[in-house]
Structures are given as C-alpha cells and as structure tokens.
Amino acid sequence: MRSLKHSIGMAATFCLLDASASAQAADLVTVVQQALGHDADLAQARAAQVAAKEAVPQARAPLLPQISGGWGRTYNSIATQGFPRTSYWQNGWTVSLTQPIFDWTKWEAYRQADYVEALGAVNVDFAQQTALLHAVRAYFDELAAEDEVTRASDYGAAVDTQLQILQRNRAAGEATVIDMREALTSREQVTLQQSDAQNALAAKRRALEQVTGAPFTALSRLPDALALPSLAPEDADAWANQAKDHGYPVQQKQLEWQVAKFDVGKAKGEHYPSVYLTGSYTPSGAASGYARPTTTATGMLAVSIPLYAGGATQSKVRQTEALQDEAMQALVGATRTADASARDNYARYQQGRARVDMLAHLVASCRETLAATRVGYKVGTRTSTDVLRAIDALYSTQRDLLAARYDAVVTLLQLKGDTSTLSLTDVVQINTLLR
Template identity: 55%
Template sequence: MNKRTMAGALLVFTGVAYAGAAAAVDLLTVVEQSTDRDADLAAFRAGSRAAGEAVPKARAALLPQLEAGWGRAYNSTVTEGLPNTHYWQNGWTVALTQPVFDWSRWTTYKQADFVQARGAVDLARAQQSAILRAVQTYFDELAAEDELTRANDYTAALDVHLDELRRRRRAGEATVIDVQEAEAAREQAQSQQLDARDDLQLKRLALEHITGQRFAGLSRLSDAAVMPGLHPDDVESWASQAEAHDYTVQLKQIDRRIAELEVEKARAARLPVVNLTASHTPAGAASGYIRPTTTTTAMLSVSIPIFEGGATSANIDEKLALEDRAQDELVAATRLAGASAREYWSRFLAGVARIEALSRLVQSSRAALNATQVGYRVGSRGSTDVLRASDSFFANRRDLIRARYATIVGLLQLKAATASLNLDEVARVNELVLNGEDRQAVAHVDAQHAAVDAKVERAAVGAKMGRPAVGTEMPRALVRAEPPQGVILTDLHPAAIDAAVQRALASIHQQ
C-alpha cells in the first residue's frame, strides 16, 4: 500500500469516526431512557400511587357516612280470627352515621401518613436501583468495547512481530522456537478476540434490554477527565449520612412507627366506641305499617367491650412482638447502611489510588515495550522478551480503563448509600464522559495521522534498505501523567421527596 492509498484510507476512517461520534449517546440519555422504560420501576410508581390513597381512605372513616335507598315490598298478614291483610309498601329512606369516638379509626388515620410515606420512599429506592443498573450496564458495554480494542491491538502487534520473525527466520537470524512461540501467542490473542467479541455482543443486548433500543455508539470517558473528589473527605460523615438517610433505613423507621401504631390500635379494642346515628323514612316507606307513616330517629350509641375470650390481649402481645421485630430490623439496617458507606468510601479512594498507580504502570510498561522492541532489533533482547512486554503493556492498559469505570460506579454507589443519587448526580458524572470529547476526537485523529505517517515512513526507509518495516507504534494509553483539577462531586444531601412524605419522616425523627 503506497502513501497516497494510506492517506485515502485514513480520510475514510476519519469520516467514519466522526459519524460514529455524532451518533453516540451519553450516560444521562441512557439512564433517562432506562428509567422511563423500567417495568419494575413502573410497578413501584403504581404502588406509590396506591399507597397515596391510604390518607383519604382513613380520613373517610372519620367523616359522616350518608346512605339512601329505595324499595318496594309486598306484605301479607294472616291473623287467626281477623281478616287477612295484603298491601304494597314502597318509598325511600336516608341514614346518617357519624363516629364520635373511635380510637382505632383515629389511629388508622395517623398511620395512613406513614403508609403514604413508605410508598414514596420505596419508589425513591427503586429509582436509585434503576439508575445504578443503567450506569453499570453503560460502563459494562464500554469496558467490553475497550477489551475488544485491546485484543485487536494486541493481535495486530503480534502479527507485526510474527512477520518480522518469519523474515528473520528466512534470513537465518531467528529460530524455529521463536516463530512457534509467536504463533502460539497470536493464537491465544485471537481466542481473546473471539471472547471479547462475544462478551461485547452480550453487553450490547443487556443495554438494549433496559433501554428498549439499539444505539449506534456510546460516549466514551474523556482522556482529560479526572476522578472527582469527595467532600467531606471524612468517612464518618458519609457513614452518619447513610445511617440517617439510607432508603432502607428510612423504610425501617417507617415500619417501626407503623408497628407502634398497630399496638395502639390493638389497645383501642378495649376502649368504648361512640357513634351518632340518624335515619329518616318518609310516608309510605315505614316497615310494618299498613298506612303511610313517616319515621325519624336519632340515637347516640355507646359500645363497651367487656369480655372477648382473651383475643384482645393476644392481639396486643402479637403487635408488641412485631414492634420489637421492627426495632431490631431498624438497628440492623442502620448498621448495614453505615458499613456499606464506609465500604464504598474505601473502594472509591482505593480506586483513585489504583488509577494513579496504573497510569504510572502503563507509562512505564509502554516505555519498557518500546525499549524491548529496540533491543530486539539490535539483538540485545529476544523474541520472548518482546511477547512478554507486549502482553504486560496491553494488560495494564485494560486494567487502567476498567479501574476508571469501576471507580465512577463506586462513587455512585456511595451516593446511593446516602440516598443522594438522582439524575442530577448522573448529569455531573456525565460531564466526565462529555468534557473534552471534541478535543479527544481531534487528538485521536491527529494520533492516527501521525501513526500512519510514521508507518509509511518506516515502510519507505525499509524499502530503500532492502528490508520491510519492523514494528508499529503502540497506541497511547488513556492516561495523563499529572491529572488537572477536574469536576468534583460534593455536597451530602438526601434526595428530595414530596412534602407529605417529609412531614411523615420528620415526625419519625421526633420520636
């Protein structure tokens, strides 16, 4: 291939690269589409709407109950020694019932606020889980794409090295063992290519499943992006936030409050119930009267429980045991939330440190590979050294990219542990994906130009010297020697819930 042909192919490749970048979707778009389509999340939304009806239902039990009816009946009365009586009776009646004192109903009304709050908190927790699933799936596909790229680059580097070995073998400068080792390494690399291709297909199907559509490409993490910092940087602050605001903890707090009110309802069975009832039946509807009769009644009734065979005591004991269980579950959830926050905090900091270490390792392994290739050309290094250095460089580059993805996911998991993960936080992380993306695309194209020109020049020099080109420039790893100051995800704050839920939760914390 001459230089002009290579330049034309590069232009085609550049156009395809820009077209793919234009069609790529970012992290925020994927998360929004997945949450809109998530069937589990939709079920929790419906459940939250259903829980919201607990308040009007409980309120209705305290309000007057008005009933009206109409009927027509045939009556036949046979009395010994008296004439038989037959008549039709029809008309309508109105009945009014107003609870005056029913502590069980009043407790149910107080309990309804917490039932509504539980539905809202359950929905918020489900939304966080849906966001985390979408984020994990997004970066899983990016990691699969990076692994396929690594396998392709590694295979291409082995192909170049194998061609050089075969040329040297023909010239008597290499052994059969060297060629066989290189061929075995290339076979292994090709097997890794197949595995990476299959894994990428599965990851794309997973992303298509949660979003409902296939994307032309995903926006990639910018080379200029740095891992965000944490503020505050004290692990105990994050643990305290998680222990107070984790959605599971909030659910257990609500469950405990509901259990306390269940005990109160059970004890209310020992209290009297007072109701006011009134009815009005116009003329013609009075039951048992031959002539049209209008009846109007009003009564204040008091029902006092005296003995129920021990059912009330047993019910109270049962509710007390359930209250103890709810309290124990709250303690367990609080401890787990704090431990999870500490774990995610440690993972994130360890991930940042791992990224820095891998960045230096990639640079050193790249330099070692270049030095090994030069040493091989001058005869101071063997073919096995080149293979080992190539494998080390590409493995370190893969580990670096995966570490960056895992660290970002770990940060979002830490946010979720403190109930502060929402679409705004995803938008902040999305800046890491988009920040400097245009600059990255231009730099990538420039690097491709430089690589192609270098390869062409090596081919031309090799042709003048009567020998083919040796080696190829290794692609640069996605690292920076000294990361600049970047986006910082800060501020501990729980996700906002509606005002009614906040009032219910505030009453819980006041207990």
C-alpha cells in the same frame, strides 16, 4: 435532599431520545432516560404509589359522618281474630346518619395512612435510583467491553509485528525455534483474548438493550485522560452517617416500622370502648305495623364496650407486637448494611482514584520499556522473549487501567446512591466528560 423526580424534570432539557438514537452515538443521559422509561420495577413502584396515595382518604372516611338512604314498598296483611282482615301497601324512605365520636382503631388507621403514603413515595425514589444505577452500570460495562476488544486487537497487532520480525530473522538464521514457539504461543493467547472480548461485548450489548429496551450501536466514551473528582467531605464517617440516616433502604424500614407500630395500636384499640352518634328519619308509613302514614325520627348516643371475643383480640395484639419487633430488627439490619456499604464504596472510590493514577503512570512506563526493549532486541542486548514480555506487560496494564476507570466512576455514583443524594444531575455532570 434532591429527589430523583425533580432532577429528571430538570435534566430532561439536556437530551431527548429520538428515532435516530440507535444510528448515532448515544450519551449517558440518553441511555439513562431511556432506561427510566423502560424499567418495569420503576413502573410498578409508580403504580403502587398511586394506590398508596388513596390510603389517607380511605382512612379518613370512617371518621367522617356516614349517611345512607333507602326506599321500599311493603305489602302488609293483618289478620286479627274477631275482626276482618286488613291488607295495605306501604311506601317509604329512610335516611340514617352515623358519626363516630371515639373509635381508637379508626383513629390509629388514619394516623398510619400518612406513613403508608410516604412509604409509597420512598419506594418510587428508590426504584428510580436503582434503575439509574443499573443503566449506568450497563453503559460502562459495554464501554469496558468495547475497550477490551480494541485492546486485544492492538495486543494482537503488536504480537504479529514481533512475529513477522522473528520470521525474517529466522529466515536469516538469527532466530531460534524456541523464539518462534514462544511468539506463536503468545499469538494463540491473543486469539483467545480476542474471542473472549467479542463474546463479552455481545453479552454486554444485550444487557444494555435489556435495561433500556432499545439497541445502541455506538456510545459516547470517556476521554483518555480523566480527572476523577474528589469527595466532599473526604470523611468516611460523614458518608456512613448520611447513609444510615437517609439511605432509601433505611427510610423504607423506618416507615415500615412506623406502620407496624400503628398496627399494634389498632389491635389494642379493639379493647377500648367506642362511642357513636346515630340518627335516622323515616317518613311516610315505613314504620312496620301501621296502616296510616307515619314518620319516625330517632337519635341515639351509643357506647359499645367489648367484653369477650374468644381471645382473638389478645392474640392479634401479640401478633402485631411480634411483627413490630420484626420491623425494628429489619431497620437495624438496614442501618448496618447502609453503614457498611457507604464505608466500602468510600474506600473503593478513594483507592480507585489512586489506582487509576498509578496505572496511568505504569502504562506510560511500560510503553517506554517496550520501546527500549525493542531497541535492545535490534542491537542484540534483549531477546525476543523480553519483547513479548514487555508487550504483555503493557497491554495487561492497559486492561487494568481501563477497568479501574469505569469502576471508579460507577463506585462514585453508588456512594451517592448509598446516601440517597444521587440524581440525574450527577449523571449529567459525568455526561459532560464523555466524547
């Protein structure tokens, strides 16, 4: 499995975002790179990963020798009946060492730390993939909005052309009032669509700027004829199994379940005895009660056996076992969600490819139908209503085709995301299709 971090390093050579990006047509890689550097959730996950990396050394430290030292100066005054008072100062230092021999709780914490560190890495990869998908969606949403503005403008021009013909025919007595009203109604509908398209474009541009943190006045576009790649393998079960085994949400829940299992082990470990080796060395009179300098050295093998803690240990075991069961159920839920998402995106992409092909054929047919209907209107075999309907059919089908193309591309990347195989390399491959 390729990590996003590795792919970003490879793909960084394809483009660099400079200060003139907002004045030139930005491609998909540029936008995605900008989004990855701007995304706050990704930055948060990276910071959390740095913290998670400290789990291993912190858990390992209690298993290693613990050495401490100290120094003190003490004033002593001893009064004994029948003897003169004795007063003196003592200076002394001490060094002590403690070495765990057996402590199950600390050992379980050390084993758990590896999973905590791994969870931090998975969280970063998932955050990178999420940011990438957000950027891709925002990019193609803006392109779709731009296409809708262009389509609505072309639609309006076609209706205006028909309206001008009707006005001339009306002046010549060859068009009815009903024909004019129908054309004017179509023009009002076009005006509404143009207004909606402009508002939608402004909203999508704001959304892209929010994702990237920078405005882009022009974006590279998909070609008019786009051959969507086929899936490999063309097997929904294979994609679903990959998602259930390797999807980032599933990986997260698997690691969280492992962490919860070790929490149970740590809680149970509080029932077990612990064995420590301790030693200390205290020279130069630091031993209390002696006027002359003394040196004390001790060594001890200590065994601590928990007997009764008021029921706290048993309660903690029950609590961690319940949390382990919660983590297990979360894993089951994530697996089911990954399976359903992969199957849904697989079906959507396969249907999307077929839909794009059919709509492209239908647009060509509608264009031919409109041309024939206009000829028929000139010779009197078709009415103005027929022409307006043919115009509406053509541009409605064009709208569906444009939306289907963008949806298919995004769905393909989402399917790869379901299986955690999405990388910037995939974005670069899509980017090569842009113009």
